[in-house]
Each structure stands twice: as C-alpha cells, then as structure tokens.
Amino acid sequence: MEVIRLDRVSLLRRTQEEFSYDLKKTILSFLEGRYRKVAKKLVLDRIDFVVNSGDKLGIIGANGSGKSTLLKVICGILQPTNGTVRVKGNIAPLIELGAGFDSEISVTDNIIFYGVLLGFAHDEMVERVPEILDFAELQDYALVPVKALSSGMTARLGFAIATDVQPDILILDEVLSVGDESFKNKCKQRMDKFWNENATILVVSHDLNFVKQSCHKAVWLDQGKIKFSGDAEEVVDYYLDSVNYS
Numbered sequence: 122m123e124v125i126r127l128d129r130v131s132l133l134r135r136t137q138e139e140f141s142y143d144l145k146k147t148i149l150s151f152l153e154g155r156y157r158k159v160a161k162k163l164v165l166d167r168i169d170f171v172v173n174s175g176d177k178l179g180i181i182g183a184n185g186s187g188k189s190t191l192l193k194v195i196c197g198i199l200q201p202t203n204g205t206v207r208v209k210g211n212i213a214p215l216i217e218l219g220a221g222f223d224s225e226i227s228v229t230d231n232i233i234f235y236g237v238l239l240g241f242a243h244d245e246m247v248e249r250v251p252e253i254l255d256f257a258e259l260q261d262y263a264l265v266p267v268k269a270l271s272s273g274m275t276a277r278l279g280f281a282i283a284t285d286v287q288p289d290i291l292i293l294d295e296v297l298s299v300g301d302e303s304f305k306n307k308c309k310q311r312m313d314k315f316w317n318e319n320a321t322i323l324v325v326s327h328d329l330n331f332v333k334q335s336c337h338k339a340v341w342l343d344q345g346k347i348k349f350s351g352d353a354e355e356v357v358d359y360y361l362d363s364v365n366y367s
Contacts (some may be wrong), residue, residue, distance in 0.1 A: 179332035298363025
C-alpha cells in the first residue's frame with residue numbers, strides 16, 4: 122500500500138545571506154535605492170517518488186544536496202513551492218536535535234505532548250513516560266525543562282520518544298550518529314526491531330554500508346534532483362562509482 126507520494130515537488134528557499142539580512146538593513150537599502158529582490162535557491166527540483174508501507178528507504182548524497190530538506194517537506198515542516206506531497210499515517214520525525222520540543226516545559230511534559238501530537242491518548246503517554254525516560258537515561262531529569270539538557274541528552278530524548286510510540290512512518294536524519302557508544306548500541310538494537318517489523322522508515326545517512334545492508338530501496342539526491350533511485354545496493358554502488366570517478 123502506498124503511504125508517501127511526491128509528484129513534481131520543487132522548493133525555492135531564501136539563501137542564508139538573505140536570512141541574515143535584517144529589517145533595518147532592508148529599509149535603509151530601500152531608502153537609498155539599493156534594494157534588490159530576495160535571492161532564492163532551488164533546493165528541490167521536480168522530485169517524484171513513491172514509498173510503500175513497510176519500505177525501508179535510504180536517502181544518500183553529498184552535503185547540500187537537499188536530503189534533510191526533502192525529509193522536512195515530507196513531514197510538513199516545509200511546504201513545497203510546486204508539486205504535491207501525500208502522506209497516509211502518522212509520522213515521527215527525528216530530523217533536528219530538539220525539533221518539536223517546547224524548551225520551556227519539562228522533559229515529562231514534552232514526552233506527553235509529543236505523543237499526543239502523534240495521535241496517542243494522553244493517558245497512554247503518561248503510562249509510557251517511565252519507559253521512555255529509562256531508555257533515554259534521563260530519569261533524573263524528568264521535571265527539568267528541556268532547555269537545560271545538553272544536545273546529546275536532547276537527541277537521546279527525541280530518539281526514545283519517536284521509537285517508543287511506534288509510528289506508521291519513522292523519519293530519521295543521521296540520528297544513529299549521536300550519543301556515546303553505549304547509547305548507539307541501544308539505538309541499533311531498537312532500530313533492528315523496527316527493521317524486522319512492518320514500519321515504514323526513511324533514513325538519511327552518510328553510512329553507505331548501513332544503507333546497503335539495512336534498506337530495501339535508496340534515492341540518490343544531487344543538487345536537489347533525483348540522480349538515481351531503486352535497489353539500495355545498486356544505488357549506493359552507482360553513487361560510489363560516480364564519486365570515485367570524479
């Protein structure tokens with residue numbers, strides 16, 4: 122069954138230079154006759170692909186190729202400039218450290234809030250709190266606001282919640298690279314469980330061996346375009362041949 126479909130999805134975004142161009146500078150440049158249109162970059166260019174229920178899809182490519190942006194579009198964090206995105210089922214995105222958390226409220230409240238947003242009952246999430254805290258190794262931080270956590274703690278919390286609630290679709294952006302070796306091993310064991318079940322998983326990773334061994338399919342993004350897609354092993358080999366040749 123089809124759970125994700127992207128049809129000719131494109132995204133224009135302001136450049137980093139323009140993001141840092143504040144209102145005062147904009148007004149001054151306008152008054153002095155130096156105002157110029159906001160520069161935009163085509164980050165995704167006519168992306169088409171389909172993900173079926175139970176697929177494990179790896180997304181690979183060089184830094185800046187649009188991989189993380191693509192995940193954000195699928196999650197609804199970013200709206201495409203053109204094209205359509207269709208998603209069936211609830212998504213647990215693990216894209217950026219702390220994304221989706223309210224930094225002012227406690228770890229416990231964030232666990233409950235996150236789960237409710239994914240469609241789970243409030244009482245069910247309250248029951249899940251001790252197990253999630255235990256996995257994230259944050260039992261002593263249950264009542265601490267998230268803003269007091271280190272980036273590593275925040276990453277552990279996000280991973281623990283997203284993988285405990287068992288969403289229809291799990292989206293991961295290099296999250297297996299966070300934390301110490303002990304926590305990485307815990308993550309791998311939990312992910313192995315997901316891989317053996319019917320969860321649909323999209324993962325951005327620079328670990329090409331992981332993509333080859335763990336994903337059914339892969340997509341290679343290059344400058345916002347799909348360069349190649351298909352069987353994971355074939356896509357990775359094609360990507361490596363291209364990189365080595367250049």
